Amino acid sequence: MTMATRIRTSTTTTIIIPDMSAPSSKLSNLNTDDQQKTLFLLQIANSSFPTGAFNHSYGFETWFSDGTISDGASFEVACRDWLIYCLGRSEGIAAARACEMARLADEDGLLTLDARIGALKLSREAREASAMTGQALLTAYLDVFEKPGMEGYARAVNSGEVAGHHSVVFGAICGSFDISATDTVLTFAQAAVSSLAGVASRLIPLGQVETQRIITNAWPLLQETAQRAVEADIDDMNVATPHLDVASMKHEKLKTRLCIS
Amino acid sequence: MIHTNIYPDPQWVVGKQALMNVRAHLSGGKTIIQPSAWRIPFQWQGYHYQDHDDQPFMLMLNSGGGFVEGDGSYFFGNVEDGARALFTTTASSKFYKCLNGLESTEVVEFNVGENALLEFLPDEAIPFEASRSKRSIRINLQLSSRMFATDIVSAGRVHYGREIFKFHALRSSFEILLEGKSLALDKVIVKTPQEVQDLDRLWNGARHSALVFAYAPDLTKEAEDLVRMMAGKTEGVEIGVSRIGDLLTARILAYETWQVHEAIFGCWSALRPAIAGKPARPICKC
Numbered sequence: 001m002t003m004a005t006r007i008r009t010s011t012t013t014t015i016i017i018p019d020m021s022a023p024s025s026k027l028s029n030l031n032t033d034d035q036q037k038t039l040f041l042l043q044i045a046n047s048s049f050p051t052g053a054f055n056h057s058y059g060f061e062t063w064f065s066d067g068t069i070s071d072g073a074s075f076e077v078a079c080r081d082w083l084i085y086c087l088g089r090s091e092g093i094a095a096a097r098a099c100e101m102a103r104l105a106d107e108d109g110l111l112t113l114d115a116r117i118g119a120l121k122l123s124r125e126a127r128e129a130s131a132m133t134g135q136a137l138l139t140a141y142l143d144v145f146e147k148p149g150m151e152g153y154a155r156a157v158n159s160g161e162v163a164g165h166h167s168v169v170f171g172a173i174c175g176s177f178d179i180s181a182t183d184t185v186l187t188f189a190q191a192a193v194s195s196l197a198g199v200a201s202r203l204i205p206l207g208q209v210e211t212q213r214i215i216t217n218a219w220p221l222l223q224e225t226a227q228r229a230v231e232a233d234i235d236d237m238n239v240a241t242p243h244l245d246v247a248s249m250k251h252e253k254l255k256t257r258l259c260i261s
Numbered sequence: 262m263i264h265t266n267i268y269p270d271p272q273w274v275v276g277k278q279a280l281m282n283v284r285a286h287l288s289g290g291k292t293i294i295q296p297s298a299w300r301i302p303f304q305w306q307g308y309h310y311q312d313h314d315d316q317p318f319m320l321m322l323n324s325g326g327g328f329v330e331g332d333g334s335y336f337f338g339n340v341e342d343g344a345r346a347l348f349t350t351t352a353s354s355k356f357y358k359c360l361n362g363l364e365s366t367e368v369v370e371f372n373v374g375e376n377a378l379l380e381f382l383p384d385e386a387i388p389f390e391a392s393r394s395k396r397s398i399r400i401n402l403q404l405s406s407r408m409f410a411t412d413i414v415s416a417g418r419v420h421y422g423r424e425i426f427k428f429h430a431l432r433s434s435f436e437i438l439l440e441g442k443s444l445a446l447d448k449v450i451v452k453t454p455q456e457v458q459d460l461d462r463l464w465n466g467a468r469h470s471a472l473v474f475a476y477a478p479d480l481t482k483e484a485e486d487l488v489r490m491m492a493g494k495t496e497g498v499e500i501g502v503s504r505i506g507d508l509l510t511a512r513i514l515a516y517e518t519w520q521v522h523e524a525i526f527g528c529w530s531a532l533r534p535a536i537a538g539k540p541a542r543p544i545c546k547c
Contacts, residue, residue: 077462081459081462081463084459085456085459085463089450115442115443116443116446119436119443119444119445119446120446120448122445122447122472122503122510122512123501123503123510124503124504124505125503127505236450237448238434238448238449238450239447239448239449240449240450240451240456240460240463241463242463242464242470242512242514243463243464243465243467243499243514244463245501245512246499246500246501246512246514247501248501248503249501249502249503249510249512250501252503253489
């Protein structure tokens with residue numbers, strides 16, 4: 001009989017995780033190569049990997065500060081909007097395209113993509129945060145992993161020709177590790193949601209369990225985001241969150257700030 | 262790439278695709294505007310000097326109404342080195358219903374030369390119920406150019422039977438390029454009923470979303486604060502102001518049309534002395 005684990009993610013949603021180990025709990029579903037890719041993704045998306053991403057609220061701190069977001073419910077709505085209408089359709093697509101470009105060694109494409117994602121970030125803090133975390137990720141990646149590829153893009157970032165935006169660097173290094181675009185976006189978006197939820201749990205009354213439930217609730221959305229991103233083109237990149245733009249711009253003048261952006 | 266001179270596509274249907282090419286250039290100590298090519302329904306209507314100085318004001322749109330399904334308008338302006346020109350519209354751009362799945366297209370492109378000034382203050386774009394609009398504004402600057410440009414998108418005919426976020430699709434982009442490289446891009450694509458409805462929440466209940474881009478190589482450090490102060494005077498308006506290098510961006514969300522226009526005028530009042538060397542003044546359109 002197949003066992004299943006039920007996770008109550010909210011009062012209305014239940015995710016059922018099938019028991020994949022039914023035939024033999026000692027066998028992995030992944031081959032050795034896939035295990036290495038999984039380990040790589042877990043490592044670069046982990047908050048201990050030195051990118052500084054966990055210090056950014058993407059403008060949400062303004063909403064925490066002015067009471068627009070005051071609890072788990074209001075955070076979850078705003079977080080899902082951000083995932084669908086900002087992150088997924090801009091950085092999600094950028095990460096997917098960067099992954100494919102790195103696989104094809106399309107260095108010029110990476111430069112164009114980097115400039116485009118930067119242009120879409122209208123507030124100074126949002127643009128700087130993306131470049132800051134991207135540059136840190138690139139530096140750490142090059143220090144830790146000895147993988148050939150994307151030397152031209154890395155040189156362009158180091159020389160200041162392009163900013164080295166987080167989503168593009170993330171996608172490019174995943175591509176150079178032969179990870180699929182779907183898994184790249186899934187990991188990138190999950191890490192971003194997880195990081196933002198972590199920020200929220202520090203700034204509003206949000207318990208650890210509720211925080212994790214919000215992240216788990218986002219699973220279907222993350223999968224949908226990844227699917228859409230890999231099917232989209234660079235010209236599809238857009239951002240439909242003007243109220244978040246205002247919040248991000250106002251964050252520059254916030255008197256008490258715990259986050260960089 | 263921004264084009265400087267476009268000619269009618271032979272495939273265009275007469276009356277469905279409007280075209281206007283103009284060049285603004287110095288002549289006898291002032292800027293004059295000349296049409297180099299146009300096609301109906303755009304008509305060359307001339308221009309005037311509203312500030313009583315060297316800078317012409319030009320009204321861009323034809324007076325015949327809005328965009329029906331499949332319509333397209335293409336405006337290309339070349340503000341040559343040292344010239345100064347202001348472009349505005351006669352009224353809002355209205356996008357009517359598109360029931361056969363086609364889009365209505367509005368394209369505006371400007372090239373701004375060395376030491377040239379472009380002021381672009383169009384009225385709002387109003388996507389009606391069941392409309393499918395595709396809008397694009399692109400402005401290419403040189404390092405020494407100066408610019409104040411705005412874009413306003415409304416939720417619909419707000420005071421007409423509460424026709425709010427009832428359009429079918431909207432693609433809208435507003436891009437500033439510096440020497441051909443993208444400096445800032447405000448782009449939104451919504452194409453499903455759910456996405457359109459969600460704009461109500463994403464705009465925080467506002468009925469008008471506006472963006473101001475201002476560029477000058479010598480904007481002062483105080484420019485942002487001045488914009489916040491002047492534009493923030495309008496009640497009921499949310500405004501965010503940010504500056505990246507020499508480009509200042511202001512995002513405005515407002516409930517009423519007059520509020521968004523007043524907030525934009527606040528931004529213009531704060532910046533025009535630095536950008537154009539003269540105070541802002543209400544634009545007279547008749």
